[in-house]
Amino acid sequence: MQPTKKRSLSEGYKICKKCIYDNSVPSIVFDEKGICNYCKMTDDLIAEYGTGNSKGQELISKIIEEIKLTGKNKKYDCVVGVSGGTDSSYMLHWAIENGLRPLAVHYDNTYNTAIATQNITNITSKLNVDLYTLVVDNNEVDDIYKAFFLANVSEIDACTDIALAETMYRAADKFGIKHVLEGHSFIEEGISPLGKNYFDGKYIASIHKQFGKLKLKTFPNMPFWTFIKWIAVKKIKKIRPYWYLNYNKEDAKILLKEKYGWQDYGGHHLENRMTAFSHSVYFPQKFDIDYRNNTLAAKVRNGKMEREAAIKEYYETPPFIEEGLIDYIKKRMNFSDEEYEKVMKAKPKYWYEYPTYKKRFERLRPLFAILYKSNLVPKSFYMKYCFPVTYTK
Amino acid sequence: MITIINYGLGNLGSVQNMLKRIGAPCKITSDLKEIEEAEKILLPGVGAFDSAIQKIDELNLRSVLVHKAKVDKIPFLGICLGMQLLTRSSEEGILSGLDLVPAKTIKFKFENTSNLKIPHMGWNYVTQNTPSKLTEGFTADHRFYFVHSYKVVCDNPTNSILKTNYGGDFDSAIQNENVYGTQFHPEKSHKYGMHLLTNFSKI
Amino acid sequence: MLLIRYIPCLLLKDNGLVKTVKFKNPKYIGDPINTVRIFNEKEVDELIFLDIDATPKNKEPNYKLLAEIANECFMPLAYGGGIKTFDQAQKIFNIGIEKVAINSSVHENLNLITQISEVYGSQAVIGVIDVKKNFFGKKEVVYNSANNKSKFSPNEWAQKLVNAGVGEILVTSVDNEGTWSGFDIETIKSITESVNVPVVANGGAGNVEHLKDAIVKGKASAVAMGSMVVYQKKDFGVLINFPNKQLLNEIK
Numbered sequence: 001m002q003p004t005k006k007r008s009l010s011e012g013y014k015i016c017k018k019c020i021y022d023n024s025v026p027s028i029v030f031d032e033k034g035i036c037n038y039c040k041m042t043d044d045l046i047a048e049y050g051t052g053n054s055k056g057q058e059l060i061s062k063i064i065e066e067i068k069l070t071g072k073n074k075k076y077d078c079v080v081g082v083s084g085g086t087d088s089s090y091m092l093h094w095a096i097e098n099g100l101r102p103l104a105v106h107y108d109n110t111y112n113t114a115i116a117t118q119n120i121t122n123i124t125s126k127l128n129v130d131l132y133t134l135v136v137d138n139n140e141v142d143d144i145y146k147a148f149f150l151a152n153v154s155e156i157d158a159c160t161d162i163a164l165a166e167t168m169y170r171a172a173d174k175f176g177i178k179h180v181l182e183g184h185s186f187i188e189e190g191i192s193p194l195g196k197n198y199f200d201g202k203y204i205a206s207i208h209k210q211f212g213k214l215k216l217k218t219f220p221n222m223p224f225w226t227f228i229k230w231i232a233v234k235k236i237k238k239i240r241p242y243w244y245l246n247y248n249k250e251d252a253k254i255l256l257k258e259k260y261g262w263q264d265y266g267g268h269h270l271e272n273r274m275t276a277f278s279h280s281v282y283f284p285q286k287f288d289i290d291y292r293n294n295t296l297a298a299k300v301r302n303g304k305m306e307r308e309a310a311i312k313e314y315y316e317t318p319p320f321i322e323e324g325l326i327d328y329i330k331k332r333m334n335f336s337d338e339e340y341e342k343v344m345k346a347k348p349k350y351w352y353e354y355p356t357y358k359k360r361f362e363r364l365r366p367l368f369a370i371l372y373k374s375n376l377v378p379k380s381f382y383m384k385y386c387f388p389v390t391y392t393k
Numbered sequence: 394m395i396t397i398i399n400y401g402l403g404n405l406g407s408v409q410n411m412l413k414r415i416g417a418p419c420k421i422t423s424d425l426k427e428i429e430e431a432e433k434i435l436l437p438g439v440g441a442f443d444s445a446i447q448k449i450d451e452l453n454l455r456s457v458l459v460h461k462a463k464v465d466k467i468p469f470l471g472i473c474l475g476m477q478l479l480t481r482s483s484e485e486g487i488l489s490g491l492d493l494v495p496a497k498t499i500k501f502k503f504e505n506t507s508n509l510k511i512p513h514m515g516w517n518y519v520t521q522n523t524p525s526k527l528t529e530g531f532t533a534d535h536r537f538y539f540v541h542s543y544k545v546v547c548d549n550p551t552n553s554i555l556k557t558n559y560g561g562d563f564d565s566a567i568q569n570e571n572v573y574g575t576q577f578h579p580e581k582s583h584k585y586g587m588h589l590l591t592n593f594s595k596i
Numbered sequence: 597m598l599l600i601r602y603i604p605c606l607l608l609k610d611n612g613l614v615k616t617v618k619f620k621n622p623k624y625i626g627d628p629i630n631t632v633r634i635f636n637e638k639e640v641d642e643l644i645f646l647d648i649d650a651t652p653k654n655k656e657p658n659y660k661l662l663a664e665i666a667n668e669c670f671m672p673l674a675y676g677g678g679i680k681t682f683d684q685a686q687k688i689f690n691i692g693i694e695k696v697a698i699n700s701s702v703h704e705n706l707n708l709i710t711q712i713s714e715v716y717g718s719q720a721v722i723g724v725i726d727v728k729k730n731f732f733g734k735k736e737v738v739y740n741s742a743n744n745k746s747k748f749s750p751n752e753w754a755q756k757l758v759n760a761g762v763g764e765i766l767v768t769s770v771d772n773e774g775t776w777s778g779f780d781i782e783t784i785k786s787i788t789e790s791v792n793v794p795v796v797a798n799g800g801a802g803n804v805e806h807l808k809d810a811i812v813k814g815k816a817s818a819v820a821m822g823s824m825v826v827y828q829k830k831d832f833g834v835l836i837n838f839p840n841k842q843l844l845n846e847i848k
Binding site: 402404405406407410411414439440441444474508510511512513514515516517518536538539540541542558559578580581582583584586587 | 601669670694716720
Binding site for chain 3: 104105106108110111112113114115117118120121124125130131132133134135137138139218273328331332
């Protein structure tokens, strides 16, 4: 097993004085006070969305009313994507508390842990919420993952993100629902640095075309015009309630445990084995990327963790790896030990070396500016996709 | 190092899997020399008594197994049919067992009116009889997977370390000094099986 | 006391898990290995895997996949589907699977059961009885994915299987399978009362009450569940789950 490369604090790294992003984070800029632009972005979002204050409460109350009105004669008035994790489980609870009638939607990439499925079972049955699932064919999804391995790029689990988004849209469309609720919280998760990784439907298709073998029949990809169909024709809105509310992940966990017998899987995204592998093994070992800094930086910014403690955890504690996880991934990918080592040691490649829609999104910036203002795409999408990025290699 | 005896009958893969999971080094072999040098022996077994004895004798394993158990006195564990093989004989067959524990193997017999089916198949509880290193830390919750039509009866009650109820109590685990036997399958009994095998690995 | 066994019954097709209704219209459920991992984590009592394509398409069991499945399992496993010869059964046992479930091939060759049980013991062989109502409402024994009929009644066939040496019988109601409407208690009871080996009820489980009926009214020793453990609810999304153990422990 390759050891995680150690970052040395004495090697001339510059760290934000407020959070813990350092100068290896792409597109980072420090102001005269030594505070980074990501902290500033967070402050701007808080101002715009009124996060945790009366402005935010007012904005989200209006949205709740809009959801109820639009969905009045339908079986469900909103879609909530569920994974068994904290954010999405709490989102379901929040939706019911606020009188909404959600349909829970799950994209099963065939790598769920028992904890994830148990959490989904408990919360949907206690709240009496119906569940819609799209399960991808395990041969197809493994073919896509293997293609990403062989392409040597970092976004190995991008296909899950796209597939979940597409699945939620399909479920919304099936039942005539116009609002999709997402459990993303920039306060808790931080802002994913621009340019570090990237994905869209074309990226997935190009990597698979070049390195995959099977025809994809069940995988729910989202090509450009399908995306436009959902947002501009069907006008399905994406709402992120945690951007408006005082959402606290730790408190949410306590409530979920008490009320729904929810179980903790120990870390962001570790409820799914492929995401656990990508975060704990693939990114650190092959790309020297440790995404824990996103959540740790966020915790420091919102005062939930001491900056020193976050730095210590990030630099001194290696990521947790579930026993047998790597062997399991090798088994699913059908890699021998040698093939796996070869892939892990190969030179990394980057998203901009493969065909994507990025330039198209940049050209359509004015259109997406309008779309984000109507909540048809999240603002973070606009910021990340529609502007050119400076990437440090 | 636990040496798992391969005589052609038994759930070798599953036993090895669980030993790997608990971090106990093990190897599977039918080689006389390797068995002679073994520090700890595990004798699995699934199937019919005579079939097993025949295979053991065909491979000339009887004398080395008996030597390791009685003379070298290394820790020795027989599982399921493997436990029955430790007795002197079984009603299931006509050949002699290894006679490492003073006991015999007989068929389950129930009245026609009883609801009890044969084989005894499924999860059942165990209660401790004579204390043993193999069963250290066991609680009332400990249950294991059984699947057998014949049961072992010890000549001497003190050799019985666990009892299980199925139409009456029978010996579900036995011990004679360094030789142990479990009628149930620890390798198919989740965490309870892991507990027992961990105990065995430490003996 | 011997506990009642609650067994997820999973259907294999190609390399994936599927679920059927009345033996038709297979719908994709997910990856077999990951599903086994999940049931393993839930400490489920036992698992049954049936390959629904093996016999109709005359295929060999998928040994590679079965080995990977067996590797993940710390509880007993049974496999059925396309087993016609002693050698195939032997391969299955060597992989680390405890029991083989045989249906179609024994309708032409009961001796296969005797062959296997003489070497591996009767507890290693499950006799499978698929029951389907004919046009006149009479229950018949069927095989080859319910495409062929046997001239024997369910009870007669059960007797023959036991005499040949099976240690257990799996009774599946084709008409109830995948319907969430409950087991065919009548047939189950009739078989459990006529044989001395454990009987596993299969086909139709929709809730814990049904499980209770199979045990208390049907006198089954164990119950198998299909749709109930792979879907969140009837007609809803795929979600691997298992009934709450406390609820199950209350069934006596």
